[in-house]
Amino acid sequence: MDLKLTEEQEMLKTSVKDFIAAECPKAKVREMEEDKIGHSPELWKKMAALGWMGLLIPEKYEGMGLSFQDGMVVMEEMGRNILPGPFMSTLVATFAIMEAGSEAQKKEFLPKIARGELKLSLADMEPNGRFGAGGVTLKAVPRGDGFVLNGAKMFVEMANVADYLVCPARTRESSNPEEGISIFLVDAKSPGIHCEVVPTIAMDKLCEVRFENVAVPHHNLLGERDKGWTVIRNTLRKAALARCADSIGGMQACIDMTVAYMKERIQYERPIGAFQAIQHIVADAWIAMQTARYLTYEAIWLESGGQPADKEASMAKACVNNAYKFVSKWGIRLHGGIGTSREHDISLYYRRAKAADTAYGGADYHNELVADKIGLVK
Amino acid sequence: MDFSFTEEQKKRRQEYYKVCAQLEKDKPHGFSGLESTYDTEAGFKYHLHCAREFAGRGWLSLAWPAEYGGTGNMMDRVLFAEARGYHDIPGVDIFGVQMLAPTLLACASEEIKGEFLPMIATGEVQFCELWSEPNAGSDLADLTSTAIRQGDDFIVNGQKIWTTGAHFAHWGFGVFKTAPQGKKHHNMSFILFDMKKPGVTIRPIKYMNDFHIYNEVFFDNLRVPAKIVGQENEGWAVVNVLAGFERSGIDEIMRMQKEMENAVKYCNETKVDGVPLAKDPLVRNRLAQIAGEIEAARCLAYRVADLQNRNEMTLMDASAVKVFTSDVAERFASLMTDILGPYGQVKFSRWAPMEGWWERMYQEHFVLSISMGTNEIQKNIMAWYGLGLPRMR
Numbered sequence: 146m147d148l149k150l151t152e153e154q155e156m157l158k159t160s161v162k163d164f165i166a167a168e169c170p171k172a173k174v175r176e177m178e179e180d181k182i183g184h185s186p187e188l189w190k191k192m193a194a195l196g197w198m199g200l201l202i203p204e205k206y207e208g209m210g211l212s213f214q215d216g217m218v219v220m221e222e223m224g225r226n227i228l229p230g231p232f233m234s235t236l237v238a239t240f241a242i243m244e245a246g247s248e249a250q251k252k253e254f255l256p257k258i259a260r261g262e263l264k265l266s267l268a269d270m271e272p273n274g275r276f277g278a279g280g281v282t283l284k285a286v287p288r289g290d291g292f293v294l295n296g297a298k299m300f301v302e303m304a305n306v307a308d309y310l311v312c313p314a315r316t317r318e319s320s321n322p323e324e325g326i327s328i329f330l331v332d333a334k335s336p337g338i339h340c341e342v343v344p345t346i347a348m349d350k351l352c353e354v355r356f357e358n359v360a361v362p363h364h365n366l367l368g369e370r371d372k373g374w375t376v377i378r379n380t381l382r383k384a385a386l387a388r389c390a391d392s393i394g395g396m397q398a399c400i401d402m403t404v405a406y407m408k409e410r411i412q413y414e415r416p417i418g419a420f421q422a423i424q425h426i427v428a429d430a431w432i433a434m435q436t437a438r439y440l441t442y443e444a445i446w447l448e449s450g451g452q453p454a455d456k457e458a459s460m461a462k463a464c465v466n467n468a469y470k471f472v473s474k475w476g477i478r479l480h481g482g483i484g485t486s487r488e489h490d491i492s493l494y495y496r497r498a499k500a501a502d503t504a505y506g507g508a509d510y511h512n513e514l515v516a517d518k519i520g521l522v523k
Numbered sequence: 524m525d526f527s528f529t530e531e532q533k534k535r536r537q538e539y540y541k542v543c544a545q546l547e548k549d550k551p552h553g554f555s556g557l558e559s560t561y562d563t564e565a566g567f568k569y570h571l572h573c574a575r576e577f578a579g580r581g582w583l584s585l586a587w588p589a590e591y592g593g594t595g596n597m598m599d600r601v602l603f604a605e606a607r608g609y610h611d612i613p614g615v616d617i618f619g620v621q622m623l624a625p626t627l628l629a630c631a632s633e634e635i636k637g638e639f640l641p642m643i644a645t646g647e648v649q650f651c652e653l654w655s656e657p658n659a660g661s662d663l664a665d666l667t668s669t670a671i672r673q674g675d676d677f678i679v680n681g682q683k684i685w686t687t688g689a690h691f692a693h694w695g696f697g698v699f700k701t702a703p704q705g706k707k708h709h710n711m712s713f714i715l716f717d718m719k720k721p722g723v724t725i726r727p728i729k730y731m732n733d734f735h736i737y738n739e740v741f742f743d744n745l746r747v748p749a750k751i752v753g754q755e756n757e758g759w760a761v762v763n764v765l766a767g768f769e770r771s772g773i774d775e776i777m778r779m780q781k782e783m784e785n786a787v788k789y790c791n792e793t794k795v796d797g798v799p800l801a802k803d804p805l806v807r808n809r810l811a812q813i814a815g816e817i818e819a820a821r822c823l824a825y826r827v828a829d830l831q832n833r834n835e836m837t838l839m840d841a842s843a844v845k846v847f848t849s850d851v852a853e854r855f856a857s858l859m860t861d862i863l864g865p866y867g868q869v870k871f872s873r874w875a876p877m878e879g880w881w882e883r884m885y886q887e888h889f890v891l892s893i894s895m896g897t898n899e900i901q902k903n904i905m906a907w908y909g910l911g912l913p914r915m916r
Contacts, residue, residue, distance in 0.1 A: 146532075146598060147525045148829040154524075214524060404910050419913040424906035431905065432843045439822035440815070446526045460815035509808060512815070516807035519814050520787045522799055 177229035178348035193261025206255035213449040224394030231303040238265035245368030268298035285314035304352035328373040347500035385505040399476035437468035456518035459511040469498040539606035573614025574646030608774030619650035653697025670699035713758035716747035839909035842901040849891035
């Protein structure tokens with residue numbers, strides 16, 4: 146039992162924090178929100194030069210070969226600062242390739258991803274808004290030496306700049322929705338793909354992607370046909386944990402900002418932080434953050450070590466969903482009027498907390514998974 | 524960052540669980556929790572029975588330095604607490620073993636250590652904590668009970684309240700004013716004395732569910748040898764040291780974990796209109812929520828234990844786990860009494876589901892949020908000393 150970060154992890158944390166603070170100040174965060182595309186090629190290039198896209202990619206595919214736990218440190222700092230762009234979406238989609246890709250596919254995709262030459266998005270959700278296998282209705286029908294995809298995906302993060310979409314689709318109907326799903330690596334420039342950015346609360350470029358007779362060659366089938374759900378479920382679990390790490394960083398930023406404000410804002414001849422009512426609220430917020438943090442750390446430790454983590458990951462996602470919303474909400478309220486202004490940074494986090502809440506599963510969805518894991522009969 | 528235990532620790536943990544599982548078989552029917560230890564003679568006898576079993580294995584002095592008989596470290600204490608919590612086993616005097624012993628090791632003279640540590644390690648001697656007074660609860664430093672020197676003795680006068688287990692205690696420890704004219708925080712001493720001497724009157728205060736846990740204790744010219752921990756008149760500093768040994772709370776958390784397993788079993792087996800409660804979406808959602816919170820508390824408790832193990836304790840984490848765990852306990856009791864419907868109000872009897880445990884917990888959870896520094900005081904401490912926010916003066 147040793148819950149400290151290693152020296153290497155501390156160093157990684159500091160270097161990521163310093164880089165992001167310098168290269169992506171809040172002005173840039175806002176610029177990317179307002180920007181139609183939401184991606185800065187210059188920033189992307191700089192990150193690629195540091196090798197960040199290859200953080201979790203094995204060394205034999207030109208990555209850094211770091212563990213999920215190491216990655217967690219980076220993700221937390223990104224969440225603390227807020228880092229717009231396709232970094233996280235690419236990381237998440239890459240999990241699927243690392244798990245299910247053939248040697249040929251890994252050789253083709255992973256080094257390019259590690260070098261920052263490819264951006265990807267996981268297209269897990271559809272317009273029906275359902276989490277879980279039942280939500281997958283996009284049809285993939287064999288044609289010639291490949292497949293044809295028809296249907297739509299929704300809330301696909303940064304699909305507007307992605308080179309490839311990792312796309313679960315239904316290749317066989319079954320009474321069990323978890324059977325008959327296949328995963329496709331779809332070239333985002335394929336004819337028949339219509340991608341539109343949906344305006345959302347965090348302006349994080351979640352896209353509607355429509356598929357009209359989109360042809361996908363057979364060699365872009367990822368993993369075994371009809372048996373893709375396990376890989377998608379594992380990918381979504383890792384994605385949820387990555388998002389948890391990001392959210393923890395965001396919560397820390399809210400707490401730091403709010404405590405600083407409480408010490409400097411003078412009303413009634415004293416800092417407002419002297420008033421017990423709000424002292425207790427910020428203590429509650431800290432407790433929410435810290436319990437979410439250590440639950441997430443445990444789940445990521447399990448994931449990083451290759452141990453079963455479904456229950457803990459779902460517990461963490463449900464917990465973090467609620468905690469980030471709570472902390473960011475009170476962050477605004479403790480700032481008073483200024484907290485509601487677009488100009489102030491605190492609401493950036495509140496809006497991101499809502500986006501994080503629904504990404505890869507809301508609290509109720511994950512609590513249902515937990516209910517199953519703790520043994521309640523279905 | 525590693526949440527795992529070493530092979531050696533896992534072996535020891537297995538041993539703790541094994542012995543506690545054995546002791547569970549001797550549990551009197553209906554015995555549960557700290558409250559049962561003090562409510563009846565039979566309960567207290569069971570507590571002593573467990574204490575003897577643990578003392579024989581040296582488990583009451585686990586994290587003590589080797590020269591005082593300690594055989595393990597902080598993590599052993601945590602693993603032992605887990606096992607006791609899970610099987611709901613008494614036998615570790617929360618006052619003598621968990622609070623006083625570490626405080627003596629940190630603050631007391633060799634003479635005092637030599638007199639009391641062996642006594643504590645035997646498990647035969649019960650302690651009570653003489654802390655709050657009717658006019659000094661959260662603001663303990665405002666106490667008025669006195670211990671006035673007369674040669675090598677103290678003459679003790681005054682009153683303490685909420686004294687858990689005083690009716691079974693052999694010895695008491697607490698803070699008394701030894702320099703009545705002195706400045707606040709520098710006018711009291713942390714002293715130890717025999718509770719069985721003439722001049723001590725104990726009056727029960729029944730808990731709301733009629734359990735006898737607490738007492739009022741009156742001192743009327745009680746004459747005792749002066750046994751002081753730390754410096755005379757500087758007992759407040761010792762109080763703060765003791766408060767710093769705030770438990771990680773892992774025993775309470777593991778008890779809730781066991782209760783969750785029982786709750787799942789109950790919901791799987793209990794049918795409403797032919798359908799198990801376990802299939803009700805509201806039951807599933809709310810129970811899963813609590814299960815996640817229990818796990819979160821456990822992870823934070825490990826964080827606290829890890830920090831204590833390397834002497835890096837932060838009061839933020841210790842306060843946080845205390846507040847969070849007590850809140851979860853209250854929410855769990857509230858949920859379970861909801862799920863049990865009108866049967867949630869039934870006391871331990873042939874009509875009571877789950878042996879009436881939740882009717883009890885629905886009342887007893889306050890012990891967790893109010894004692895050991897109320898949750899509100901904990902949040903003050905977090906705000907002032909953890910986050911650096913100014914005190915209102």
